[in-house]
Amino acid sequence: MYKLGQYLPGVSPVHKRDARVKIIAVVAVSVITLHTKAVGLALVAVAMASVIWIARIPLVYVLRALKPVMPLSALLLLLHLLFTRGTPLLPFPVGLVSVTREGLYLGLLLVGKFLLLVIAASVLTMTTSPSELTMGIERLLRPFRFMGVSSHELAMMLSLTLRFVPILLEEATTIKEAQLARGAVFNSGGLRRRIQTISCLVMPLSTSVFRRCEELINAMEARGYQPGPRTYLQELTLSWGDYLVLITVLLVTAVIIWL
Amino acid sequence: MKSAKISLRGMVYASMFAALTAVGAYITIPLQLVPITLQTLFTNLAGALLGGYLGALSQLVYVLLGIMGLPVFAGGKAGLGVLLGPTGGYLVGFIAGTYFMGKMIERREQAGFGWIVLALGVGHVVIYGLGALQLSVVAHLSAAKALAVGVLPFLPGDILKILVAAFLTLKLRELIKL
Amino acid sequence: MIRTEALVYRYGREQSPVLNAINLCIEEGEYVAIIGPNGCGKTTLIRHFNALLLPTAGEVWIDGLNTRDFRSVGEIRRRVGMIFQNPDNQIVGMTVEEDTAFGPGNLGLPSTEIRQRVDEALATVGLKEYATRPPHHLSGGQKQLLALAGVLAMHPKYIVLDEPTSSLDPITREHVLLMLKQLHRKGITIIQVTHNMEEAAIADRLIVMNQGTVVADGPPSRVLSNINQLKLLGLAPPRITELMYYLQRMGEDVRTDIFTVTDAVTEITTLTNRLRQQAVVRPGGEVCRYV
Numbered sequence: 178m179y180k181l182g183q184y185l186p187g188v189s190p191v192h193k194r195d196a197r198v199k200i201i202a203v204v205a206v207s208v209i210t211l212h213t214k215a216v217g218l219a220l221v222a223v224a225m226a227s228v229i230w231i232a233r234i235p236l237v238y239v240l241r242a243l244k245p246v247m248p249l250s251a252l253l254l255l256l257h258l259l260f261t262r263g264t265p266l267l268p269f270p271v272g273l274v275s276v277t278r279e280g281l282y283l284g285l286l287l288v289g290k291f292l293l294l295v296i297a298a299s300v301l302t303m304t305t306s307p308s309e310l311t312m313g314i315e316r317l318l319r320p321f322r323f324m325g326v327s328s329h330e331l332a333m334m335l336s337l338t339l340r341f342v343p344i345l346l347e348e349a350t351t352i353k354e355a356q357l358a359r360g361a362v363f364n365s366g367g368l369r370r371r372i373q374t375i376s377c378l379v380m381p382l383s384t385s386v387f388r389r390c391e392e393l394i395n396a397m398e399a400r401g402y403q404p405g406p407r408t409y410l411q412e413l414t415l416s417w418g419d420y421l422v423l424i425t426v427l428l429v430t431a432v433i434i435w436l
Numbered sequence: 437m438k439s440a441k442i443s444l445r446g447m448v449y450a451s452m453f454a455a456l457t458a459v460g461a462y463i464t465i466p467l468q469l470v471p472i473t474l475q476t477l478f479t480n481l482a483g484a485l486l487g488g489y490l491g492a493l494s495q496l497v498y499v500l501l502g503i504m505g506l507p508v509f510a511g512g513k514a515g516l517g518v519l520l521g522p523t524g525g526y527l528v529g530f531i532a533g534t535y536f537m538g539k540m541i542e543r544r545e546q547a548g549f550g551w552i553v554l555a556l557g558v559g560h561v562v563i564y565g566l567g568a569l570q571l572s573v574v575a576h577l578s579a580a581k582a583l584a585v586g587v588l589p590f591l592p593g594d595i596l597k598i599l600v601a602a603f604l605t606l607k608l609r610e611l612i613k614l
Numbered sequence: 615m616i617r618t619e620a621l622v623y624r625y626g627r628e629q630s631p632v633l634n635a636i637n638l639c640i641e642e643g644e645y646v647a648i649i650g651p652n653g654c655g656k657t658t659l660i661r662h663f664n665a666l667l668l669p670t671a672g673e674v675w676i677d678g679l680n681t682r683d684f685r686s687v688g689e690i691r692r693r694v695g696m697i698f699q700n701p702d703n704q705i706v707g708m709t710v711e712e713d714t715a716f717g718p719g720n721l722g723l724p725s726t727e728i729r730q731r732v733d734e735a736l737a738t739v740g741l742k743e744y745a746t747r748p749p750h751h752l753s754g755g756q757k758q759l760l761a762l763a764g765v766l767a768m769h770p771k772y773i774v775l776d777e778p779t780s781s782l783d784p785i786t787r788e789h790v791l792l793m794l795k796q797l798h799r800k801g802i803t804i805i806q807v808t809h810n811m812e813e814a815a816i817a818d819r820l821i822v823m824n825q826g827t828v829v830a831d832g833p834p835s836r837v838l839s840n841i842n843q844l845k846l847l848g849l850a851p852p853r854i855t856e857l858m859y860y861l862q863r864m865g866e867d868v869r870t871d872i873f874t875v876t877d878a879v880t881e882i883t884t885l886t887n888r889l890r891q892q893a894v895v896r897p898g899g900e901v902c903r904y905v
């Protein structure tokens with residue numbers, strides 16, 4: 178069964194923080210990460226490690242979250258390793274290029290930043306349910322309108338999308354299997370033939386999707402929905418702990434940026 | 437009460453295309469060199485079928501979905517880190533690119549195949565531009581290197597997907613009422 | 615009271631009307647079933663009951679509120695809850711309780727009030743233990759119960775259902791129907807479109823539609839026992855009613871307004887007892903036939 182996101186339910190102090198505080202904290206950590214050099218990164222890494230420990234997130238999950246960004250990280254490291262000028266690290270050139278100390282440093286720094294960004298974001302999504310996150314985004318954006326959409330409408334759209342994803346995944350799998358069973362071959366034939374094969378995969382998906390949209394529009398109207406402000410089952414409220422964390426995060430960020 | 441700019445219809449269809457884009461990342465089609473995913477096919481379709489505004493909105497929701505931790509970015513990536521990381525420019529590019537695609541197609545009453553392909557191509561220039569820009573800035577790569585790593589490998593698949601999207605747009609646009 | 619006055623509806627200007635001057639009056643506390651062949655306009659009709667569709671001509675009144683009056687639409691949709699055929703395409707929330715909270719949230723109720731209504735509605739339909747689960751983990755029947763909970767949380771006076779059980783297995787169907795009966799007993803008006811005659815039979819009132827008009831309207835006992843008319847419309851009456859109908863046609867003295875097996879057993883037992891008594895009084899070989 179397809180699991181929505183990376184959320185790991187729990188009762189740790191990290192889980193209990195208000196979604197807004199956690200979102201702001203991640204943004205702050207990201208800003209710090211992008212801003213600092215090696216020492217700063219080490220500090221952020223220590224901070225993240227302690228948050229992970231407090232939240233009792235098994236290390237496997239952190240590694241799993243890092244897996245998708247590994248190919249890109251490796252590529253970046255390699256590019257810098259091979260194409261940065263400076264003091265050679267090895268006494269002999271490797272082929273046409275030479276591995277340099279500067280290249281290694283720059284590469285590791287960049288990859289370290291990237292991985293920390295990903296870890297920070299993963300800790301947020303592992304300790305906050307999609308609903309809480311949606312509510313958090315909704316509340317944070319409440320004063321703003323974004324591309325002509327209010328935060329209420331944006332939250333509604335996020336929630337609808339989260340509803341659609343598992344349904345579509347199921348539907349797409351069924352259609353693809355049916356087509357493979359009927360002998361659709363995707364990687365041969367001329368351009369025209371390929372266009373047709375892919376179209377035959379997408380057409381049935383799209384038409385069923387449009388019907389679904391029509392029915393959903395009806396159902397939402399029937400339940401009295403109108404774009405615009407509305408109320409929710411759970412209104413987020415900030416506790417003392419939330420305020421404390423928020424102030425600390427903002428102070429630390431300010432100090433680091435100013436220094 | 438402030439009257440909303442967006443209709444319920446628009447919201448539902450934009451959400452649906454956001455979900456399609458997300459799910460598209462999971463439908464892979466084996467090609468000779470690299471397998472392509474259908475993610476940007478739905479980005480194309482969002483621009484072409486929903487128009488500039490709703491198309492861009494659908495991609496915004498898609499990006500937010502990924503930021504919220506759903507592994508919906510290319511290769512199963514997720515999170516704010518990706519947006520701020522080397523490849524984050526493409527995500528912004530999807531929003532801006534779809535807007536251009538849709539706006540260009542909207543300019544013609546009944547856009548033909550050629551015009552749609554052109555519009556989607558222009559949209560891709562925007563996507564590539566923003567993508568390569570962030571790649572070169574964040575990863576400290578020269579423009580040439582950024583293009584070689586961040587654009588070239590995707591060209592064949594993207595061209596194929598543009599053609600498919602244009603073909604599908606002609607077939608599907610009568611079925612969608614906005 | 616839901617009242618339609620010479621209700622006419624066309625989907626397009628050039629198309630022929632799908633509803634043809636329908637005059638109906640549904641009182642509070644009724645349990646109404648609407649039947650009719652496919653495409654006769656049942657769905658179109660009930661979509662007028664909460665202003666999803668507005669009449670091309672004529673009027674629809676809900677407790678004196680006209681559906682054309684856009685200021686009343688919110689209140690009309692609160693009073694008239696609607697449940698659709700496909701349970702999957704009417705769920706909007708990420709979790710069961712959030713979906714139930716969708717309607718009350720649209721009403722702008724405060725969170726505490728929403729929480730109370732959601733808990734109450736989920737308890738009523740028996741989904742309380744699923745409150746924080748994602749809806750796509752539910753079975754078809756549970757999804758339909760969730761839709762019901764979403765409507766109940768709005769505290770409606772009327773619940774309108776469009777073939778709510780057509781995609782359910784028999785056991786879940788029973789459960790949903792039982793639920794509807796309970797709600798009816800609590801004073802909620804139920805209006806249900808159905809294809810299933812056994813379901814139609816449990817209503818207090820049965821409306822038969824054909825080609826955009828109401829062709830029969832009355833208690834199921836009267837409407838369903840008119841087997842010939844039903845057959846003309848291509849509707850199959852309950853098998854058990856059909857049995858009684860054929861018995862009657864064969865010359866037996868039985869009622870045809872019978873829709874359940876239990877009633878049929880009672881009726882047939884009465885018949886056999888009567889015949890047995892007759893057989894005793896009557897001399898001759900006739901006795902063997904019934905003893």
Ligand SMILES: Nc1ncnc2c1ncn2[C@@H]1O[C@H](COP(=O)(O)OP(=O)(O)O)[C@@H](O)[C@H]1O
Pocket residue numbers: 625626632650651652653654655656657658659
């Ligand atoms: N959205 C629509 N546009 C055009 N015609 C429609 C639409 N929906 C239904 N119809 C037509 O209206 C008639 C009645 O449909 P409907 O009310 O769904 O019937 P029922 O629910 O009794 O099967 C049918 O002939 C159908 O084809």
Ligand SMILES: [Mg+2]
Pocket residue numbers: 656657658776
């Ligand atoms: Mg119908």
